[in-house]
Amino acid sequence: MHLLEGRHHIVIPCSPGVTPFLVRELRDLKMPIIDERSTSVTTKGDFTDVLRLNLNLRTGQRVLWRLAAFEAADPDQLYDKLMPLPWEELVAADGYFSVTSVVDTPTIRDSRFANLRVKDAIVDRLRRCCGRRPDSGPLRDKLVFHLFWQQNKVKFYLDTSGPTLAQRGYRLDPGKAPLRETLAAALVLASGWNGAKTLVNPMCGSGTLAIEAALLAQNRIPGLLRQAYSFQFLLGYKNMELLSLQAQARRVSRPDRKTRLIASDIDPQMIKVAKENAVRAEVDDVIEFVTCDFAQTPVPEGGGVLLCNPEYGVRLGEEEELKATYRRFGDFLKQSATGYEAFIFSGNRNLLKEIGLRPARRWFFDNGGIACELAAYPLYAGSLIKPEIN
Ligand SMILES: C[S@@+](CC[C@H](N)C(=O)[O-])C[C@H]1O[C@@H](n2cnc3c(N)ncnc32)[C@H](O)[C@@H]1O
Structure with missing residues (x-):
């Protein structure tokens, strides 16, 4: 055989x-x-x-x-x-x-x-x-x-893949501390967001979380963006089957599906990079990009998911500075995100404690050799907000 x-x-x-x-x-x-x-x-x-x-x-x-x-x-x-x-x-x-x-x-x-x-x-x-x-x-x-x-x-x-499948083809400029696309997709899946409600992504960096979320909501498969796989170099390989699978995938994708995604970052250069990445991923029309401090991120009425990957500082001295950011982020959640479920991905447990909320659920991951977690904080109106116990 x-x-x-x-x-x-x-x-x-x-x-x-x-x-x-x-x-x-x-x-x-x-x-x-x-x-x-x-x-x-x-x-x-x-x-x-x-x-x-x-x-x-x-x-x-x-x-x-x-x-x-x-x-x-x-x-x-x-x-x-x-x-x-x-x-x-x-x-x-x-x-x-x-x-x-x-x-x-x-x-x-x-x-x-x-x-x-x-x-x-x-x-x-x-x-x-x-x-x-x-x-x-x-x-x-x-x-x-x-x-x-x-x-x-x-x-x-x-x-059969060759270069990792994380290399979708849309992120030419990764920006600083980007998430791998495959991990970003897992975080969106963990949040349970399905496009029905709003997704807010403060501190979006190069936009990986928002772009993966948009691709998921519109049922656009990663293989419609990527051009090359190792299997294409097999002896006698013919592109016909790949092209027909891609055509099938195009038929079930829903680029017209309306969904609301808001991504913000304080750094205008990162917003520029994120927009360029979204254009390459063909989802720029569904993501509203805003340059602002996270506390000014628009959070529409009606609830939804707030997903965020703040910096978590690996160098000495950074932790103290970042504690204030996480504390302020916790205040932003309590004051501005009622009706949402917030998911924060971080590689520093001490910093997550500064949010001042008790996570309802946690998932554990690894990001470039650093043990990380995704912590879920339901912020539904009337839900009891308990402080994190150290
Ligand atoms: C770890 S990076 C996010 C990386 C992103 N997940 C990606 O895949 O590219 C954190 C981002 O937070 C932004 N940031 C830091 N402080 C901020 C603030 N106060 N308000 C808004 N954005 C901020 C930084 O500019 C940086 O782009």
Whole structure:
């Protein structure tokens, strides 16, 4: 059977905390859940599903198609098991591929050596059967293979995405301290916002939260924005299936759906960047951008969701300054956001305490190696606002 035929395990890595949202997305796409881990979810499907997942997923990092699973005790056994596979079905003899890996096995000290043995196996097979050899190197913009080797268990994948799916294609200028698009999408999903009510996003920075929210509300899939995936470099790949899946997605998107999103930032340069990003994401007509201090952000009557990612300062001395900002933000919520549910994403628990409200719910994430949380504060009229207990 051709390496791309049949139903295979498909692994989707994600960042810590995102798993429940990724599982929900997969269920919505009618994919089975085979395994859930803190940083990945495994499903099963055919190669058309691989394309669908690459196009549709908002919270997954990449889509890995399992090509082989076997045991290997050392690099020579790894080479011996990989070399006989028909790599000529996937890699053009004059093509290019790269190898990534996660390796934790006693015979390998430097994972680059494992990558080298993988490269040797694929190149040697192609040289033998085609008389020519493909190039290999670190660039992940063409074919990418991924080795997962733990103790003596090897799982070998085609990384069908290449560059992470967080790279939607709309954010050319990330601004300062941007959220990864996949994490921003998970935060919007956690807030439960569905476009029916207003979404207010003070301190919007480059606009990632507001843009991901707008894409979600209008059912626009990320794959309509991104141009390149690793699977497009497979030998004999034809764009027809991708184009037809994109056309299907366009038919179910609702760019005319009216929804109200307000995004503000004190920095006019950030508002400029956010607007440019929204134009590229084709959602600039649904987001009202305002340059102002967060306390002046318009909060329309009628309630909704207020979602915010304030700075949380990692350098010494910043925390004291930011405490005043968080205290003032808490006052803004209490005075101006009645009827809303506020969600604040921060990497500093001490600062969140300065909000002066007790979170009704918290979700835990990781943002660039920093443990972060999303805290929910219902501010409904008449709801008891309890102070945070230290
Ligand atoms: C952590 S960044 C937000 C990043 C954003 N989530 C993104 O993905 O780009 C925090 C933003 O808060 C803004 N900010 C800081 N103090 C502010 C204030 N007093 N009023 C409004 N915005 C403020 C900064 O200009 C910065 O853009």
